[in-house]
């Protein structure tokens with residue numbers, strides 16, 4: 549705890565001084581371009597990973613970077629997504645899973661949550677992920693199966709996002725883009741889901757899918 553308090557002193561004396569103008573500007577309001585959804589895991593630092601400044605990322609964190617589909621939960625996730633999309637007008641939503649995710653390990657081995665009823669209940673929202681792994685990745689073992697669960701879970705959450713009315717509406721409008729990422733923190737690598745390739749690719753190879761959104765918008769206009 550002492551380390552945290554010391555950290556605040558150093559932040560106030562050093563970092564804050566450097567960013568004073570930015571924080572004063574942000575006191576007037578925020579206009580983040582991106583909603584970043586990731587796991588609560590302590591080994592992930594979205595700001596450091598993306599070298600973002602305060603005011604740039606609107607963030608949702610929970611165990612397993614899970615967004616329950618529309619109507620499935622009264623939790624804060626749907627409300628926070630709605631605020632980001634409909635009030636703040638974010639242009640991008642990133643769901644970022646990560647290697648060695650304890651939540652996904654528990655999805656694959658529910659006995660880990662025998663004495664954690666709230667965690668078990670929450671991970672019930674990842675039942676789709678569990679079933680996909682059970683039915684399609686049963687031959688994989690250990691870390692490979694866990695990584696498959698991390699990747700499939702990101703895709704499941706992207707689908708869940710599409711069920712939220714605020715997100716669905718903006719997607720039809722064509723000015724919101726969803727991204728699925730996996731962060732391998734032990735190597736610093738980030739992989740992004742490429743819908744064209746149907747797989748996760750290195751971020752450097754990833755083409756922003758804005759054109760797909762625009763193409764769909766055009767298609768609807770001609771009908």
Ligand SMILES: [Zn+2]
Nearest residue numbers: 587589649650
């Ligand atoms: Zn995790």
